[in-house]
Amino acid sequence: MAVITISRQFGAGGRTLGSMIARELGYTFADSEVIERIAEAANVTPTYVEGVEKEAGTNLTRIINKMVNKSLVDRVLGGERGYMDEQIYLDYLVVIISQMAEEGDVVLLGRGSQYILHDHPEATHILLVDELENRIQFMMKHYELNHKKAAQVVAAEDKRRSNLYHRLGKSDFDDPNLYHLVLNMGRFNLDQALKTVTDYVRS
Amino acid sequence: MSKKVLIVDDDPDVRMITASVVQDKGYLPMEAVNGEEGLAKVKSEKPDLVVLDVMMPKQSGVRMFRNLKTDKKFQNIPVLMLTGIARNAFLRSQKVLTEFGDKPVPEPEGYLEKPVDPEELGAAIQKFLA
Numbered sequence: 507m508a509v510i511t512i513s514r515q516f517g518a519g520g521r522t523l524g525s526m527i528a529r530e531l532g533y534t535f536a537d538s539e540v541i542e543r544i545a546e547a548a549n550v551t552p553t554y555v556e557g558v559e560k561e562a563g564t565n566l567t568r569i570i571n572k573m574v575n576k577s578l579v580d581r582v583l584g585g586e587r588g589y590m591d592e593q594i595y596l597d598y599l600v601v602i603i604s605q606m607a608e609e610g611d612v613v614l615l616g617r618g619s620q621y622i623l624h625d626h627p628e629a630t631h632i633l634l635v636d637e638l639e640n641r642i643q644f645m646m647k648h649y650e651l652n653h654k655k656a657a658q659v660v661a662a663e664d665k666r667r668s669n670l671y672h673r674l675g676k677s678d679f680d681d682p683n684l685y686h687l688v689l690n691m692g693r694f695n696l697d698q699a700l701k702t703v704t705d706y707v708r709s
Numbered sequence: 710m711s712k713k714v715l716i717v718d719d720d721p722d723v724r725m726i727t728a729s730v731v732q733d734k735g736y737l738p739m740e741a742v743n744g745e746e747g748l749a750k751v752k753s754e755k756p757d758l759v760v761l762d763v764m765m766p767k768q769s770g771v772r773m774f775r776n777l778k779t780d781k782k783f784q785n786i787p788v789l790m791l792t793g794i795a796r797n798a799f800l801r802s803q804k805v806l807t808e809f810g811d812k813p814v815p816e817p818e819g820y821l822e823k824p825v826d827p828e829e830l831g832a833a834i835q836k837f838l839a
Contacts, residue, residue: 549719549766588766597771600805601763604798622805674809 507610507628508533508707511619513679514634516663517641517656518691519699520615522648523634526700528613531707536606537615543606544598549588558595559617562670592673616667618674620684630707631684634699636691644691711737712838715756717747717773718791719765723823727760727791730831736838744773751783758837761817763792763799771802778814787837789819791830796820 510527514520521537528535538552541559545552603622606612607629614623623629636644638660645656671679682688687706689699714731718724719742728738739754741747744761745768751759759777763770770792778784790799800816807813819833 547764547766547769593772594767594769596809597769597802597806598764600802600809601769601771601794601798604801604805605794607801608795608798621808622801626801 509607509610509623509626509629510613510703510707511623511629511631512613512615512634513620513632513685514616515636515641515680516667517644517660518634518636519644519648519696520634523696523699523703524613524615526696527703527707530700530704531611531613533611533613534606535613535615540599540602540606540614540617543602544595547598547602548590548594550590554590555595558590558592559670560666562592562595562666562673596673618670618676620679621674621676624684630686630703632703633680633682633685633688634691635680635688640692711735712757713737713739713754714758714760714834714838715739715741715747715750715754716760717741717744717750717765717770718760718762719743720762723762723791726827727830730827731760731834734831734835734838736834744768744770744776747773748776751777751786756786758834759786759788760791760834761788763790763794771799771806774817775803775806775811775814779812787818789821789833789837790817791821791823791825793823795822 512520512524525535541552541555545555599617600622603614603617603619606614607623607626620631641660642653642656645651645659646653651659671677678684687703689702691699714736716724716727716738724740728740731738739750739756741750743765761770761774774788777786777788803814818837821830821833
């Protein structure tokens with residue numbers, strides 16, 4: 507029951523390649539599914555979870571977590587609704603990624619999965635890197651953005667990625683030693699990357 | 710006086726079935742719907758056993774378990790996990806949370822994966838309280 511984690515610099519094609527790998531191997535591609543499972547467990551909407559995830563590790567979140575207590579949220583939203591802060595998000599995230607790995611045959615995109623599953627015996631950890639301009643061009647081509655918007659999205663997501671790992675106390679997320687394969691997507695096209703990964707996993 | 714069993718689960722059906730098993734064994738069931746409420750009841754009721762789900766809104770069983778097992782006053786209360794999360798996944802999550810900076814916690818004293826046979830549940834509960 508194999509598990510593949512894909513960490514990537516934003517715009518290096520992680521979501522696209524992850525989806526291709528999952529299709530080729532008949533695995534589940536877990537990107538939005540992770541969010542949906544967290545939302546279901548916490549009894550909040552997926553949008554709420556995405557909001558917490560987006561701000562994870564930032565000073566803004568720390569301030570809000572300290573200022574807004576749960577009893578106030580209960581009074582505002584009603585007792586039946588869920589609640590989520592950074593700690594609750596992290597608790598669910600770690601359990602759900604561990605559970606999905608236990609279920610097996612899954613491609614997990616980002617969210618610290620290479621750390622959570624670092625010693626999982628069936629896991630293959632992959633890192634995708636690329637030059638900044640190439641990543642901007644990738645976003646322009648695949649998501650129909652102009653250069654300015656694509657550059658903003660890449661910069662914002664790079665920052666978000668760094669913040670999330672900071673929250674986990676990790677700063678070595680681009681260290682090749684964490685991974686089985688590091689692919690420079692400026693030198694591989696998606697089909698070559700797909701073949702490299704699937705050949706490795708099948709070997 | 711009967712020993713007390715605190716059942717912490719957001720699913721009313723699971724609470725009802727577990728409470729029924731607890732009563733059949735001659736113990737006193739008490740209920741909480743999430744980890745936050747569960748922890749408050751641990752403090753007020755001082756149960757002899759906690760039967761704990763993992764995935765619950767507001768405060769998960771993960772956080773309640775970690776809070777219990779890092780509190781000197783309550784860390785000796787045995788915890789029987791009763792959950793749809795696989796044991797290996799739960800144990801991994803605890804190890805990873807410690808690696809991410811939380812205090813270390815021991816493994817739970819008991820672990821049952823849902824769905825569970827009521828007889829098996831009763832036997833597991835009795836093991837801690839007999």
